[in-house]
Amino acid sequence: MSARSKIITFQGHENFRNRLVFATLSGKTIKIEKIRSDDLNPGLRDYEISLLRLIENVTNGSVIEISYTGTTVIYRPGLIIGGDFVHQCPDGIACGYFIEPMLCLAPFSKKKFSILFKGLTASKEHAGVDFIKWGLLPVMEKFGVREVELHTLKRGSPPQGGGEVHLIVNSLIPQPVTIHVLDYQKISSIRGVAYCTRVSPSVANRLVDSARSVLKATNCEVNITTDACRGEIAGKSPGFGLTLFTESKKIPFRYVVEDIGTGGETPEDVGECVALSLLEQIDTSGCLGRNQLELAFLYMVIGKEDIGRLLINKAQFDEQLVLFLRDIRTVFGTKFYFKQSDEFQNSMYATVKGTGFINTSKKIA
Amino acid sequence: LNSNEAKKTWDINKLLYMDNIDPNDAISRWKKEEEGPVYSSPNEDGDADEKENYREDQDSEENDNFFVKKDISGNFKQSHEVLYGNDTSANKLRDKWLVDNSALGRLKSRFFVSPKQRL
Incomplete structure (x- = not known):
């Protein structure tokens, strides 16, 4: 079999992050073509280039070839080596976009991962840091990846960001353990974090009150903490957001939902909407x-x-x-x-x- | 099952991995099958025709729903929009969880630990 025939070819920009992760873990070369080829602005976006740079940093021997128009990428993965880095996330894209692929790669690295992400800590489109902390890290724990920490040093709201998140993965494992989860979790309490940056601290309280008024009907214990950031740790832009998650005694998984406030939205709207979304997610999840x-x-x-x-x-x-x-x-x-x-x-x-x-x-x- | 009936059965495990079927189409075919044998499976020759028929069915269903909603709950919807704006996804959630108590009751009994169990 020739080397050319071993290249796996994908088309389109969908699932871009996962394809890079799959290629890195499997060690197989991939070619992604027709990336937004019919778009008025064809090719890779700046955040996708940024992700490629990050993957290049955490691996050794990776080769990335991008065509002149940016509509085709060939990625030959190297070994995952990890290390200490600072990654500046591009404008408008939350750190979660970059952290999620790192969670898939970091446990299988040669050295420990310690990456400081700078930029937005939450957005409407991508995972926020609270969701990753409360939603994804417990999933990793279940698969045997235990020593993972995500510290929010500064919160950064859209549009200007200014947040800082430190991802530390100390757990380096040979392979994940197999899981069998064949039962639903019984929810014992609902917890959450309401935060606000560069606005009145009462905004966080309004988020909590609004979410509580919806969740009261469940007769479940509801504990929502507030985090009113001030000064340097509040980033560059005013904003607020709410993350809600469930707690269960038997299974360490949590249902997590989050949202942030954008222009025109009141804290009451966001609080109520997140609480309703949590109920909806519980209803429509395994x-x-x-x-x-x-x-x-x-x-x-x-x-x-x-x-x-x-x-x-x-x-x-x-x-x-x-x-x-x-x-x-x-x-x-x-x-x-x-x-x-x-x-x-x-x-x-x-x-x-x-x-x-x-x-x-x-x-x- | 005779051969025609066997053809009608859409298995999610086959549909998911059929690259020639659009992911959304695969899911809608499977869910349609789950709901009831309304939509017959497309054979290789008449795939395009079947798709068209299927789309027509979907369109007509949407139209039907549109008129039903307009006739029955028009006043309620109007007042709802005044209160909550035009965000339809949020309004759907409010209707499901705040207006209708049956969904919440089902959820509580299935997923939440009762106060007695908590003690």
């Missing part, structure tokens, strides 16, 4: 929320050669998830099998056999 599912699926795929199972909800299937599953099949050659649950309504068991990925920098005993 054991994990839709926003946590991709990370869990990826860890299941690269786990040891054993069958992993996860309870999901039928409502969680969307275009993005189908693309994600197809790309996993293309790169790792493994397929998920979905089986209707007899026990729970609208639920399915997602089953997959791990590919037996091994961190090349670690020895397996």
Whole structure:
């Protein structure tokens, strides 16, 4: 087989981050073509270039070739080495856009990851730091990646940002463990963080009151803390936001929702909307929320050669998830099998056999 | 099952990985099948026709819903929009969780630890 035929080709800009992560973990060369080729402004966006630079930094020996128009990228992955970096996120894109791929790569690195991200800490489009902290890190913990810390040093609201987030991954593992979560979590309490930057501290209290008024009907214990940032730790722009998550005693997973206020929105609107979204997410989720599912699926795929199972909800299937599953099949050659649950309504068991990925920098005993 | 009936069954495990089917289309075909055998499966020859028919069905359903909503809950919707603005997704959530109590009751019994269990 020639070297050219080994290149996996994708088309379009969808799932860009995941494709880079898959290629890095599998060590396979990928070519992504027709990136916004029909767009008035074709090619890669600045935040995608920034992500490529970050991946280039945390790996050794990666080769990235970008065509003149930016509509084609060839990525030959190197070894994940990690290290200490500072990454300046481009304007308008939250740090979460860059942190999420790092969470997939960092545990399989040679050295520990310590990356300081500068920019927005929350946005409407991408994951905020609170969501990652309360939603994604517990998922990683379940797969055996325990020593991961995410410190919010400064909060940065849109449009100017000015936030700083420090990601530290001390847990370097040979491969993730297999999980079997076949039951729903029973929610014992609802917790949250309401924050505001460069506005009156009462805004955070208004967010809390509004969310509480909706969640009161659940008869559940609700604890929402406020974080009114002032001075240097408040970033450059005024803003506010709310993150709500559930707590469960039996299963360490949490359903997490978040939102931020934009121009014209009152704290009452945002608080109520986030609380309603949390109820909706609980109703339409399996054991994990839709926003946590991709990370869990990826860890299941690269786990040891054993069958992993996860309870999901039928409502969680969307275009993005189908693309994600197809790309996993293309790169790792493994397929998920979905089986209707007899026990729970609208639920399915997602089953997959791990590919037996091994961190090349670690020895397996 | 005879061969025609067997053809009608859409399996999510097959649909998901059929690259020639758009992801959204794959999900809608599967969900349609789950709801009931209304939509017959497209065969290889008549795929385009079936898709057109399917779209027409969807359009007509949307139109039907549109008129039903307008006739029955027009006044309620109007007052709702005055209160909450035109954000339809937020309004749907409010209707589901604040107006209708059945969804919340179902959620509480299924997902939340009862006060007795908490003690």
